[in-house]
Amino acid sequence: MDFKSSDTVPGPRAEDHLPHTTQAAVKIVIVGGFGVGKTTMVGSVSEIRPLTTEETMTQAGIGVDDNYGSDTKTATTVAMDFGRISITEQLVLYLFGTPGQERFWFLWNGLFEGALGAVVLLDTRRLEVSFDVIGRLEERGVPFVVAVNSFPDAPRYPTAELRGALDLPEEIPIIECDARRRASSREVLMTLMRFLHSLAVQHVPA
Amino acid sequence: MTPPQRRRRQSREQPPPEPVAAGGPKEGEQKNPERLYILTGAAAGGERAPIDLVTLIVTSADPPPTATPEQSALLRLCRAPLSVAEISAYLSLPFGVVTVLLTDLLTAELVQARAPIVRQAVPDRSLLEAVMHGLQKL
Numbered sequence: 421m422d423f424k425s426s427d428t429v430p431g432p433r434a435e436d437h438l439p440h441t442t443q444a445a446v447k448i449v450i451v452g453g454f455g456v457g458k459t460t461m462v463g464s465v466s467e468i469r470p471l472t473t474e475e476t477m478t479q480a481g482i483g484v485d486d487n488y489g490s491d492t493k494t495a496t497t498v499a500m501d502f503g504r505i506s507i508t509e510q511l512v513l514y515l516f517g518t519p520g521q522e523r524f525w526f527l528w529n530g531l532f533e534g535a536l537g538a539v540v541l542l543d544t545r546r547l548e549v550s551f552d553v554i555g556r557l558e559e560r561g562v563p564f565v566v567a568v569n570s571f572p573d574a575p576r577y578p579t580a581e582l583r584g585a586l587d588l589p590e591e592i593p594i595i596e597c598d599a600r601r602r603a604s605s606r607e608v609l610m611t612l613m614r615f616l617h618s619l620a621v622q623h624v625p626a
Numbered sequence: 627m628t629p630p631q632r633r634r635r636q637s638r639e640q641p642p643p644e645p646v647a648a649g650g651p652k653e654g655e656q657k658n659p660e661r662l663y664i665l666t667g668a669a670a671g672g673e674r675a676p677i678d679l680v681t682l683i684v685t686s687a688d689p690p691p692t693a694t695p696e697q698s699a700l701l702r703l704c705r706a707p708l709s710v711a712e713i714s715a716y717l718s719l720p721f722g723v724v725t726v727l728l729t730d731l732l733t734a735e736l737v738q739a740r741a742p743i744v745r746q747a748v749p750d751r752s753l754l755e756a757v758m759h760g761l762q763k764l
Contacts, residue, residue, distance in 0.1 A: 429699045431716055437706040438682075445680035445709055445742045446757065465764060471715035473679065475722060497720075502679075502711055507760030511743075511753075514680045514709060528721055529676050534744035536757070544629070551632040562745075577629050585629035606764050613758045620749035 436468045439509055446507075447514045448612065449532055451557075452541035453549035457569040457599035458517030459501040461541060464605045466503025466515065474499050475527040498524050515609075520553045532557070537612050538564040541599070544574045547585065554586060565593040565615050567608045591618075677725040679711040682740040689736070696727055697736075704737060 450458045463470045476495045498519070505513045518524065518531065525531055532538065538557055542550050550566075557564050566586065570576075577585070579594050588594065593611050598604045685704040689697060696717065703716055714724045731737045743753060 429703065429717060431703050432706075432708070432712065438708065440684075440706060442682060442707045442740075444740055445682055446753070447680045447742065471712060473711045473714040474718075474720050476720045502715075504709075504712075505760065505764060507757055511756060511760070512682075512709075513757060513760065514711065516679070516711075528679055529725075530678050530744075534678055534680075534742055536745055536749075536754070548630045548632075551630075554632065555634070575627055575629075577627075581629060585631050587632045587634055602764070606761055609761055610758065613754055613761065616749055617751065617754045617758070620751045620754060623748045 432468070438506070438512060441509045442506075442512055443510045445512045445514055447516060447535050448609065449516050449518050449535045449538045449562075450541055451518045451520055451538055451553050453520045453543065453546060453553075456541045456543045456546075456549075458541055461539075461567075461569075461597075461599035461605045461608070462501055462503040462515050462517045464600060464602045465505060465609065467506060468504050470501045470503045472499050472501050473528075477524075477527060498527055500524075500528065520549060522552070522556050525556075532560055532562050535562065537616050538562050539608055539612055540564050540566045542566060542568045543571060544568060544577060544582075545571065550586070554588070563612075563616055563619060565595070565608070565612045567595055567597045567599075567611075569599045570596050591615075677710055677728055677739070678742050678744075679721065680709045680742045682707040682709055682742075683713060683728065684708075684738050684740065685736065686738050687736045690734075693736075697731060700724075700727055700731065701736060707740065 450461055452458050459470060474497050477498050478495050500516055500518055502514055502516045505515070507513050516531065540550055540553055540557070554564075554566075566582075566588065568582070582594055583590070586594075593615050595608060595611050597608050683700075683704045684707045685701045687701075689701045693701065696719070699717055700713060703713060708716075710721070710724055710728065713719075713728075714721045717724065719727075728737065728739070732739060743750075
């Protein structure tokens with residue numbers, strides 16, 4: 421592998437260093453189809469410029485993409501954008517914008533298993549893209565909320581209709597958002613956290 | 627206008643439907659992805675804790691003269707705590723390659739790993755409250 425000289429590797433800017441007191445990280449996954457605004461949402465709330473981690477997908481995963489005609493022995497690279505929010509001097513939160521296709525999820529160890537929860541980001545113009553994602557999160561027992569990214573030309577459905585279409589139980593929050601706006605994206609994360617908190621409260625014996 | 631309707635998945639015991647005829651698998655129809663990337667699985671000894679995207683890495687010693695350029699770069703990067711995801715991003719190395727690098731560095735005790743807090747069957751309310759409080763300050 422051709423590797424850059426260690427002297428030239430750009431590291432985090434001084435202001436992007438985590439304090440030495442940081443003991444642990446938690447993560448939240450933002451999952452949705454291509455172009456739904458995952459990276460936009462990550463970028464609008466992240467304290468660092470969004471970064472990209474890559475993973476190489478070897479032959480086993482190839483053939484399911486629309487890469488007809490290309491040499492299927494070539495490995496493809498899958499990229500995932502992420503951002504970061506410092507919570508306390510000891511705790512930091514990472515946000516990962518993850519492709520909706522399950523075959524990508526295997527590439528990163530425990531991407532969903534360890535996550536506090538997930539945000540399913542929807543585009544109502546392509547609602548059906550999210551059906552599989554929702555099913556997979558349900559199967560894996562990952563708690564999630566649904567956020568509808570309000571694109572100007574997208575059809576608007578009443579929440580009840582959307583809930584019916586997505587076949588979601590009443591307790592799972594569905595909210596509209598504008599992923600470009602920090603306050604709106606933060607509210608999505610707060611909605612997820614309040615939902616997780618309500619699940620935690622239910623666990624307390626009466 | 628009526629939105630399209632999701633149909634709940636059938637129970638996982640049921641075998642996936644056979645792909646339709648020939649012509650290669652279509653988008654989303656490959657039902658058995660198995661392990662796509664074996665490199666990072668439980669390594670030889672199998673005692674190592676799995677390295678997560680948000681495991682925090684901190685350098686604990688200077689690079690030895692024998693260190694490879696990748697190892698030196700990683701040790702330089704992690705003078706302050708840094709997640710494995712960030713290491714992968716800054717070094718432009720795939721996640722799997724970074725975990726292999728880290729396995730060696732952890733064995734040589736050149737770095738320390740701070741494990742992430744993962745979701746519990748019974749969620750930790752004080753943790754959730756801390757995160758909410760942090761988000762409110764955003």
